Amino acid sequence: MDTLKLLWDGFAVAFSLKNMLWALAGVTLGTMVGILPGIGPALTVALLLPVTFGRDPVGSFIMFAGIYYGGMYGGSTTAILLNTPGESASIITALEGNLMARRGRGGAALATAAIGSFVAGTLATAGLTFLAPALVRVALRFGPAEYFALMVLAFTTVTSLLGGSLVKGLTSLLFGMALGLVGIDLQTGQARYTLGMLEMLDGIDVVIVAVGLFAVGEALYAASQLARGAPEVVAVRGSIWMNREEWRRSWPAWIRGGLLGFPLGALPAGGAEIPTFLSYSLERRLSRHRDEFGRGAIEGVAGPEAANNAAAAGVLVPLLTLGIPTSATAAIMLAAFQQFGLQPGPLLFQNNPELVWGMIASLYLGNAMLLVLNLPLVGLWVRLLTVPQPLLYGGILVFATLGVYSLSNSLVDLMTLLVIGLVGFAMRRMDVPVAPAVIGLILGPLAEQQLRRALAISQGDFTVFFTRPISATLLALALIALAGPALARIVAARRRKSRVAAM
Template sequence: MLDHLLNGFATALQPMNLAIAFLGSIIGTVIGVLPGLGPTATIAMLLPLVFTMSPVAAMIMLTSIYYGAMYGGSTTSILVNIPGESASVITTIDGHKMAKQGRAGAALAIAAIGSFIAGTLAVMVLTIVGKPVAGLALRFGPAEFFSLMLFGLATVASLAGGRISKAIVTTVVGLMIATVGIDLVSGAPRFTFGNPFLSDGIDFIVVAMGVFALAEVVTTAREIWAGTQSGVVKADKVWLSWKEFTYSLPAILRGSFFGFLVGMLPGAGATLSTFIAYNVEKRLATNPERYGTGDIRGVANPESANNAASGASLIPLLSLGIPGGGATAVMLGALMMLDITPGPLMFEKHGALLWALIASMYVGNAILVVLNWPLVNVFARIMAVPARYLMPIVLVICTVGVWSISQSSVDLVCTAFAGLVGYYMRRHGWPVEPLVLGLILGGRMESSYRQALIISKGSHGIFLEKPISFGLLLAAVAFLVAPPILARLKRTRAIAAPVHA
């Protein structure tokens, strides 16, 4: 294996392949920063370009773009509360609060470091046990995937603490929005109100731009109008101290583990892995109340899970020929057009390509750190721009990002409406994240649910008969029931303590 890996490095470090990895990382990072496109659309648009390259150069380009986009999405999440793509949603919780506290530099730095560590660890596991681990993914059928996504929704709802009932309501609203469009089984339009622009459903970016970015713009405008807008908080430092790094390292390692574990499952994706990793990290923390207030671990953990999941998604793609998400599905199409069929014989038939690709992923992670580390200082200075000038720029970015999806005025109207809903939710303590995740997972949940019922001939017992599915359902119930019970026990002890004293 070591000999194969060294040969792979010899190929990946050739000047032309190194230049391609560098170019792909730059393109991916820029695309990740700009909302609306995302890695899937970018890879799809660049497919004609890669067909003129050799198979090795083509795959290096595509994976570099993929990794770069996963990292780039964290930048706008931290600075202006706009998730560049769905996997960066959870980063907004603590990342943007850190930026408002003048710690944008530390947040951006830990995102870069966590991404590098997690991405490298994921490639190491891919190198060593990629093929055997891929077999575990075959144990997941439609019933298991439905239960896994239900578990993911339950973990996010439990993040709301004492607002679990509100979180459940917003999750259901997200699932309802996901039903808009053409029914995959019958082909009938649902909740489109005769508008053809809604036939493809409501895109995640349309809602995310509204509930995150536009709600932020409206809130800031109201504060400026009322004269309660706080002064500009300049970044007090744009570097990461050793103490902050050691404090975040356990969160990075745990995020890498859970991100890889969930990310290697076909269809789960980086988004679900970040939500699950963040929730588990909060449960394991000795001071969970600090999460959501600008704790640096709240950036380190999901960003690590994000990049670990990106590496893990290549395991089922290369070993089984099963894409883990939209971006890897486009990569699968590119490989097949290059006359390369991924599967169990990939290591034997195309070993040189595979090892060169794995080696380029090590190189790509290093390039991303070298590329983005000097920019931390530049990005952090954005927070020094007064809100009255920054918010109009955010508004323009949102408009361009939404318009780039389908050039539809309907999407702009939906974004504006989502912005008003997001502002209302923020003012009245309704959590936004469950709504967004419900929208992201809704389509895949429904598909898995209906596939499972078709397999079982209409019997819901299939979700309880499968051990993995049953275990995930129990875990989902535990995540929803445990927080209220623990909170009640805590209050009981607090009341009883003075009596015993």
């Protein structure tokens, strides 16, 4: 029971007054920006990165973890009351939750989302606590070939499962990887794609890209869509507490959502989007009130929202144990680790147990804080939804330029921000997902390093990736992830055709 001892030590770290304040700051900020329409936890962590640089890493990561969890809670409030899901994982919550709110059960929808997030989040954090050390033991045996294969798998799942079009997802990923090429090659010291600018030798900071794509690109897109007007906020009417019937219908959905979300988030399977969809169809199939689906069924909020939060905790498993981010927020967190000179992976658990276990323990604490912040105080947060759009985007861009400028007090960074923002606007307009670009930027250089290391060890022999069993398995999985959806579509089409022919 080594794990429990480590977790206990982690609680000792998390429960120090200073770190509890960091956690509180994190969950409050996370809820706040999660509620603001149009910005998510990835952007918040990116904007706060320069601020925490040079400070205590333990406190900073406890705060980042709080922002991460808080953003999930806040996002559900926006989805229910405004029907504008801030991230793809709350689309389902917006579906049934907003209908509930319109029927006057907005309070119950908010309550089942918050309590479900707490239940599933805590379950999944427990899963993280016990799965992570086991995975660390496996990961210690990984060599560069295995790491490279793992990253290829992450690339394919992220691009084929996020968003609608495989080609557009791949384009976004490769665009991020291209940005990652800029700067000095770590192995040979050669400058690449610096356009002769000294400022580019260090590469393009992930903060600039994330803020450019998420804040500037988003603001430009919102400006281009003015005609559609601001979405309407549904007022919370009636009791915010659930009645007995609603409790009875909610709790099995929470548990099922949690059990569905955590493993799918922990596999590098493209974050929290898939499990919420699966949970929704599962609840719909199991419900005795199937007719209510599409008119505001509480199971349709409870299950997906629980799955969403459990998957968010699951994403931390590959991030912490292998250093592989599978969502945009995880990619920024990885960049945060790098800024502190830390590399997530099995060695982090050995060398920085205080940091890792303090952060994991703070997740339990943060979940409890979020329950309090989001249930009795929800009325306060709802007011944020009424901030007029002009002031909201004005503020977002002031903070965006501030965060980027304070990276290194360089005007070149501000120019780069504008250029990447314009690219982000074009991507948004053309339905190219932006999250793969952020993941590619972070993971691309790491993948290149592992590839070249593996080939240096094998003396340039490419078969090394296929002769080592773990690496070969991972690459096979990657191929399935890439070809699977397309194959399934072909098979389905053929089956439909044969059925038509049979008739």
